[in-house]
Amino acid sequence: MKTKSRLLKIVGYLVLFAIGVLFGKTLLKPQPADTVPMPTTMKYRSVGATNDSLTVTDQNTFSGNIIQIKDGESIQEAVLKANPGDLLRVYPGTYSETVYIDKDNISIQGVIIDGVWPTLDGKKALNDAILYSGNGITVENLKIIEYKGNGIMGQAGNNFIIRNNWIVDTGVYGIFPQYGKNGLISHNILTEIEDAAIYVGMCDNVDVKFNEVYGNVAGIEIENSRHCLVESNLAYNNTGGILAFLTPGLPIKTVFDVIIRNNFISGNNHENFGAPGSIVSGIPPGTGILVMAADDVIIEDNIISNNDNAGITIVDLPTGAPTANDPNSEPNPDRVVILDNFMIENGNNPVGDIKALMLSQLKTKGPDILAMGGGVGSTIRDKNRYRTFGLEHYGPAQITDTKDVTTLMFDKPVAPRSVSKEELGELTYYGVCAGCHAFDTRLIGVPTKLIQAIYKDNPQGIVDYINAPRNLRDDYPEMPPQNYLSDEAKIAVAEYILSLKN
Amino acid sequence: MSKKSTILKWVIPVILMSTLLIILVAAIKVPHTQYVPQLNCDCPPGFKLNDKNECIAQNLYMAYSTNNDPGVGGLKTALPKVRDGFSPQQIDLGRYLFFDPILSGDGTISCASCHDPKKGFSDGLATSIGFKGHQLKRSAPSLWNVAYFKLFFWDGRANSLEEQMQGPLFSKEEMGNTPEKLLKTINSLNNYKHLFAEAFPNKVKEAPISLNDIYTAITAFEASLISLNSKYDRYAHGYHQALNKQEIEGMNIFRSFVARCAECHTPPLFTNQQIAVLGTPEPNGLALDPGAEIPFNDSTLRGGFKVPSLRNIEKTAPYMHSGNFATLKETVQFYTDGRGHAVPKDENLRIHWHIWEPKLTDYELDRLVDFLKTLTDESFMPKVPKVLPSNQAAFINNQNQESIK
Numbered sequence: 001m002k003t004k005s006r007l008l009k010i011v012g013y014l015v016l017f018a019i020g021v022l023f024g025k026t027l028l029k030p031q032p033a034d035t036v037p038m039p040t041t042m043k044y045r046s047v048g049a050t051n052d053s054l055t056v057t058d059q060n061t062f063s064g065n066i067i068q069i070k071d072g073e074s075i076q077e078a079v080l081k082a083n084p085g086d087l088l089r090v091y092p093g094t095y096s097e098t099v100y101i102d103k104d105n106i107s108i109q110g111v112i113i114d115g116v117w118p119t120l121d122g123k124k125a126l127n128d129a130i131l132y133s134g135n136g137i138t139v140e141n142l143k144i145i146e147y148k149g150n151g152i153m154g155q156a157g158n159n160f161i162i163r164n165n166w167i168v169d170t171g172v173y174g175i176f177p178q179y180g181k182n183g184l185i186s187h188n189i190l191t192e193i194e195d196a197a198i199y200v201g202m203c204d205n206v207d208v209k210f211n212e213v214y215g216n217v218a219g220i221e222i223e224n225s226r227h228c229l230v231e232s233n234l235a236y237n238n239t240g241g242i243l244a245f246l247t248p249g250l251p252i253k254t255v256f257d258v259i260i261r262n263n264f265i266s267g268n269n270h271e272n273f274g275a276p277g278s279i280v281s282g283i284p285p286g287t288g289i290l291v292m293a294a295d296d297v298i299i300e301d302n303i304i305s306n307n308d309n310a311g312i313t314i315v316d317l318p319t320g321a322p323t324a325n326d327p328n329s330e331p332n333p334d335r336v337v338i339l340d341n342f343m344i345e346n347g348n349n350p351v352g353d354i355k356a357l358m359l360s361q362l363k364t365k366g367p368d369i370l371a372m373g374g375g376v377g378s379t380i381r382d383k384n385r386y387r388t389f390g391l392e393h394y395g396p397a398q399i400t401d402t403k404d405v406t407t408l409m410f411d412k413p414v415a416p417r418s419v420s421k422e423e424l425g426e427l428t429y430y431g432v433c434a435g436c437h438a439f440d441t442r443l444i445g446v447p448t449k450l451i452q453a454i455y456k457d458n459p460q461g462i463v464d465y466i467n468a469p470r471n472l473r474d475d476y477p478e479m480p481p482q483n484y485l486s487d488e489a490k491i492a493v494a495e496y497i498l499s500l501k502n
Numbered sequence: 503m504s505k506k507s508t509i510l511k512w513v514i515p516v517i518l519m520s521t522l523l524i525i526l527v528a529a530i531k532v533p534h535t536q537y538v539p540q541l542n543c544d545c546p547p548g549f550k551l552n553d554k555n556e557c558i559a560q561n562l563y564m565a566y567s568t569n570n571d572p573g574v575g576g577l578k579t580a581l582p583k584v585r586d587g588f589s590p591q592q593i594d595l596g597r598y599l600f601f602d603p604i605l606s607g608d609g610t611i612s613c614a615s616c617h618d619p620k621k622g623f624s625d626g627l628a629t630s631i632g633f634k635g636h637q638l639k640r641s642a643p644s645l646w647n648v649a650y651f652k653l654f655f656w657d658g659r660a661n662s663l664e665e666q667m668q669g670p671l672f673s674k675e676e677m678g679n680t681p682e683k684l685l686k687t688i689n690s691l692n693n694y695k696h697l698f699a700e701a702f703p704n705k706v707k708e709a710p711i712s713l714n715d716i717y718t719a720i721t722a723f724e725a726s727l728i729s730l731n732s733k734y735d736r737y738a739h740g741y742h743q744a745l746n747k748q749e750i751e752g753m754n755i756f757r758s759f760v761a762r763c764a765e766c767h768t769p770p771l772f773t774n775q776q777i778a779v780l781g782t783p784e785p786n787g788l789a790l791d792p793g794a795e796i797p798f799n800d801s802t803l804r805g806g807f808k809v810p811s812l813r814n815i816e817k818t819a820p821y822m823h824s825g826n827f828a829t830l831k832e833t834v835q836f837y838t839d840g841r842g843h844a845v846p847k848d849e850n851l852r853i854h855w856h857i858w859e860p861k862l863t864d865y866e867l868d869r870l871v872d873f874l875k876t877l878t879d880e881s882f883m884p885k886v887p888k889v890l891p892s893n894q895a896a897f898i899n900n901q902n903q904e905s906i907k
């Protein structure tokens with residue numbers, strides 16, 4: 001009896017406790033809304049930041065609507081509906097899709113809740129996670145995994161911001177802006193990429209800052225690009241840490257003005273798993289920094305350690321890349337400047353050419369800094385502190401630092417070229433309409449002169465006809481609708497037609 | 503009275519005689535105007551006439567930024583520098599010359615024999631047929647948008663259209679003519695003398711037609727062949743309904759870094775105008791074509807060819823430099839069959855790094871073909887002249903030739 005009541009008592013306490021816990025959990029649970037503050041602006045990252053390239057965030061203020069995308073929905077559907085200026089907020093969930101953005105000023109922002117990221121999962125079947133061609137694109141806070149081609153690829157989009165993305169095994173490249181001007185790539189983490197994790201290709205004025213790249217064939221690659229600042233990145237356990245490359249056979253033939261500064265470049269000894277035939281597949285494991293045929297590269301204040309082949313390798317094209325020659329690509333690295341760098345324990349286990357080269361010098365260790373092939377005007381500060389090979393022709397550096405350079409981006413976005421209404425009308429008339437209409441002769445359509453007579457002072461009438469032609473004449477074929485022209489182009493060409501003199 | 507009658511006596515016959523003379527002269531002139539109309543004084547579509555009587559290219563791509571080097575990818579990107587500024591008369595004269603078989607050694611082949619407007623300015627053959635049925639080694643490239651090109655011939659051995667056309671004109675295997683014979687023929691035709699005088703008004707009167715005049719006129723015509731109003735272009739300019747779902751899928755495969763098509767076939771021209779070593783197979787066990795190795799005298803370019811534009815590609819089958827692939831599907835299939843899979847065993851080509859193993863699915867290959875077909879636009883097709891200044895039948899193409907035989 002007594003034991004029974006004691007048991008009951010205990011059970012009762014337990015039940016009460018459980019109820020209490022339940023109450024506590026439901027009543028005191030933090031509301032999810034609190035963890036997902038609506039952004040008042042896109043500027044949050046620049047809070048407390050120095051007056052450097054991160055002020056680029058001032059450029060992309062979202063001015064349109066906020067579109068929310070929840071698990072089970074499609075980011076692409078939202079992009080198709082979005083207008084320039086809109087902010088797409090992607091909530092935690094798995095999104096298996098390729099998102100292409102052929103519009104300007106679209107921001108995609110992941111919302112991370114309780115450590116759970118919105119994840120784009122290519123399942124090793126999809127090609128690219130994000131492809132953009134528009135200007136002013138921002139992509140941030142996304143986890144991107146298992147694509148075949150790219151995590152994020154840009155084609156000719158200017159003023160881009162790619163930051164805070166976590167990219168794992170997305171195929172050939174992780175982040176790859178191509179033909180873009182004025183961009184920021186910051187605070188991304190990338191791994192397991194079979195070529196370059198961050199690949200700035202044929203771009204201008206790009207800052208690559210505060211990224212972590214590890215376990216890739218190449219960590220960060222600046223290729224055929226001008227005015228790039230690679231600063232404060234952590235590159236470790238890649239085959240090659242940070243690269244400045246000229247690749248021959250591309251339509252843009254130069255790479256120059258690259259600053260590689262304040263980076264940690266350590267233990268880049270990963271086995272090379274690049275695709276056969278790719279240029280990076282020739283990079284020997286143990287490469288810290290590799291400069292191939294790039295000009296005016298400044299290497300400053302980096303910590304370069306434990307890269308088993310060589311800390312810094314500087315080569316010309318014939319030495320570095322077994323590709324077809326390009327008579328228009330100058331193959332030598334010229335005017336490379338090596339300033340103060342902290343270099344220890346590099347070259348502990350050289351491979352291939354460098355191993356043979358060092359053995360010929362009766363040495364078993366690779367150098368801190370190695371230069372091979374052509375090139376003129378290169379300099380180095382305090383050469384004696386490093387173990388070097390092939391730097392006999394390097395003179396003393398003429399500068400001590402680059403502290404005056406805070407960014408190589410522009411302080412204002414690159415403006416899209418705007419054409420006047422008259423110009424747009426003229427381009428449309430001669431570029432499109434002239435296929436069927438001439439001023440006073442009959443082609444396929446009626447002479448422009450006749451259109452002028454019918455629609456005198458009535459450009460809107462022409463616009464209406466362009467949108468939905470009605471066959472008004474038996475002696476002419478029906479005009480196909482030209483409604484694909486933008487609204488601006490339609491009214492501009494209508495006014496242009498009415499103003500034509502001959 | 504007598505004075506009056508004498509005046510009448512003189513005036514009437516003079517008036518009668520001069521009327522007769524005028525009629526006679528007009529009658530003599532008639533054959534000219536009958537055979538060849540005056541040269542067109544309007545620019546072809548896609549060009550605007552300026553006050554210097556020059557045709558200036560006009561298209562919607564001119565509305566875009568040139569901050570990036572023009573012609574290198576992306577949708578709203580400017581085109582490279584264009585070859586324009588020819589007069590409408592030069593362009594029209596070039597049109598006559600282009601279709602005129604008197605340009606060839608025996609008067610049987612015109613430029614249009616291998617660059618047939620109906621076949622995308624190519625000839626539908628794997629490799630072209632030249633002078634007296636000579637079997638040539640390469641296929642005839644399309645001429646659409648050549649105004650924007652910097653390199654000519656499959657192996658990139660010419661840097662201008664003027665330089666290029668001298669190849670076929672004076673090759674024993676192609677048009678079989680010589681500069682001397684061409685000048686003699688052209689200068690013997692009064693119609694052409696008149697037309698050249700009209701197209702080159704600043705020349706000394708009675709000066710003979712020169713080779714440079716001929717080159718300029720044909721260049722003017724070829725550079726007027728503009729194709730920039732395809733379905734794809736409508737999409738690129740912002741009308742996203744221009745392409746259907748499958749075509750957009752194809753476009754995304756085309757520009758993805760898996761297929762990598764857009765890396766060399768960069769919009770808006772769909773060529774980056776570089777030499778690339780692909781390692782494509784030759785038809786029927788033909789020997790490997792060394793391509794750019796010969797003109798550039800560089801063994802690393804062995805098997806290298808100019809990246810062709812893909813505009814109007816639907817019209818120019820078969821494909822590749824020697825036409826080994828009959829369809830677009832076979833052509834895109836080549837790129838996914840593995841790096842160097844068709845290279846002869848004894849060759850060590852420096853295959854382009856973008857040739858790899860993208861492992862595209864059959865579905866993806868079909869979508870790529872869908873997309874390639876959106877690059878078709880022949881809205882600015884020039885007219886084939888009905889009558890030529892040489893009084894020859896306009897333009898003999900291969901089919902006609904065969905039927906003549």
